[in-house]
Amino acid sequence: MTSLSRDDVAKLAGLARIEMSDEELVALSNEFTVILDAVARVQEVAGADVAATSHPLPLRNVFRPDVVIPSLSPADALSGAPAQEEQRFRVPQILGEE
Amino acid sequence: MIRNSASEMASKLASGEITSVALTQAHLDQISAVDKDVHAFLHVDTEGALAQAAAVDAKRKSGEKLSPLAGVPLALKDVMTQKGIPTTCGSKILEGWRPPYDSTVVVNLKKNDIVILGKTNMDEFAMGSSTENSAYGPTHNPWDLTRIPGGSGGGSAASLAAFEAPLAIGTDTGGSIRQPAAVTGTVGVKPTYGGVSRYGLVAFSSSLDQAGPCARTVLDAALLHEAIAGHDPKDSTSINAPVPAVVAAAKSGNVKGLKIGVVKELNGDGYQKGVRTRFEESLELLAAAGAEIVEVSAPNFEYALAAYYLIAPSECSSNLARFDAMRYGLRVGDSEGASAELVMNLTREVGFGREVKRRIILGTYALSSGYYDAYYGSAQKVRTLITQDFNKAFEKADVLVSPTCPTTAFKIGEKANDPLAMYLNDIATIPVNMAGIGGMSLPSGVAEEDGLPVGFQIMSPVMKDDRMYSVGAALEAALLSKWGAPLLSTIPALAGSK
Secondary structure, three states: OOOOOHHHHHHHHHHOOOOOOHHHHHHHHHHHHHHHHHHHHHHHOOOOOOOOOOOOOOOOOOOOOOOOOOOOOHHHHOOOOOOEEOOEEOOOEOOOOO | OOOOOHHHHHHHHHHOOOOHHHHHHHHHHHHHHHHHHHOOEEEEOHHHHHHHHHHHHHHHHOOOOOOOOOOOEEEEEOOEOEOOEOOOOOOHHHOOOOOOOOOHHHHHHHHOOOEEEEEEOOOHHHOOOOOOOOOOOOOOEOOEOOEOOOOOOHHHHHHHHOOOOOEEEEEOOOOOOHHHHHHHOOEEEEOOOOOOOOOOEOOOOOOOOOEEEEEOOHHHHHHHHHHHOOOOOOOOOOOOOOOOOHHHHHHHOOOOOOEEEEEOOOOOOOOOHHHHHHHHHHHHHHHHOOOEEEEEOOHHHHHHHHHHHHHHHHHHHHHHHHOOOOOOOOOOOOOOOOEHHHHHHHHHHHHOOHHHHHHHHHHHHHOOOOOOHHHHHHHHHHHHHHHHHHHHHHHHOOEEEEEOOOOOOOEOOOOOOOHHHHHHHHOOOHHHHHHOOEEEEEEEEEOOOOOOEEEEEEEEOOOOHHHHHHHHHHHHHHHHHHHOOOHHHHOOOOOOOO
16 A cells, blocks of 8 residues: 655645645545555556557647747736736746745 | 527528527526526626627628528637636636637637637536536536536536537546536537647646537537537647548438447446446447447456546646746735745645645656656556557447446535545546547436436547447437437426526
């Protein structure tokens, strides 16, 4: 049986950039024990001789002609911005973190 | 008027018996009357719909040649972008967002002069089988308001069964068109993967997501299918080939000599008695219509659910990274000195619901170093095995069939705290998405024990979508002559319904 501790879930939540309460971490950790048991069944038939399929269509390098087509205006592109300044997205500070 | 099929409405529009404005208004009135109980819609675009309808009426008056569904109203799942119209995906993280562009499906709907009434409710980011995961509250099944309408496209299916719209758009990643169709007594089709453009369909699991038509008859679904399908340079996974002749197939409904394969693994234990009875009856009707029924085996389908719940969460953990509070949507905690990372973490905590978080974390785990091969890698191998099972089965049969879902609609809240029980709903629909083939659900009657609708699933090979429409039309015709009236004519009346 695979299980994920509260701390394992906390680490994953950090990687996924989701803040989580202690209560949520514990609940998810309990659920994952059951869910991982169920999904681990894929290992029963996934032998080394079986190729992997990542996508239903056998596509490779789909190109389109390199022509200029209309795109969003700056006003449209910024229309949903939580904050903007001088025709740019205004975001919280990125540098200067620990 | 609102109880007609879309094609009946289209003929009345073409003959001048009714106008699109009157037809659209009748549906808006029905929405006003019943949607407080059904909650199929998250947004109703009254002004936009009436303006679009008036424009179609003017075009018709001027003698312009119009498409077959011109002037007929439609409900749009809230996962498709429509310029200037709120698009939430059932999530708080997109509350109030108005996309600056149209999805290709919407472009095609507008090109065909199909009138868009509004946006329908769904499980958040299409993750769920009951529409209970919507951040805006559940949709109720018009057959019994205490029950779920299926999911994730419960709003689209419920709008059809409540006569709020004759047509709807859904998206199907693991059954989100077909399972809601089954439990509401409507028709839902997942076209071949790549048959309908995904441009502007907010991505959940890119290798599985496929938009498709929802309707009350097989012919209506086919007409909508042809309106929205076709190659799109804006979607690199869109198939560059002619759209299968689904309308012609739905009109002919000919199954003489066609081999119909019953998938042994998608029946039996775990399937409700009334579901099995209706399935057997449908097989007899198809045999009587001239089809040959054969049995096929797909031994790896029993691993499909496990593989799906690794592949879909893995892809979603990557796709949903775009909701980072920077360019659009919700932003929380942006106070003096707060870092971008903190704002992201706080926004995603508040903006995402429980199931979405569960899947993002599961996907993050399945893709993480050290576990990738055991989980995501193994799931991809199962995907190969399922595709091989389908290929072998299609050597013996032209189409495959099964019940769409193991049970009829369950009660709202019944499975809300048991994710695994909820996932089991999709056991018969998921293999289709894994292989990228086409799948349809159409009503096969009600289960004797509870009087609730049962769905019949038809699966067809890649880009042979016309075959499922032939079979669907044949079964629909046989059932209609048996019942004397469409199944939905027996649905209990909603309070205030027109």
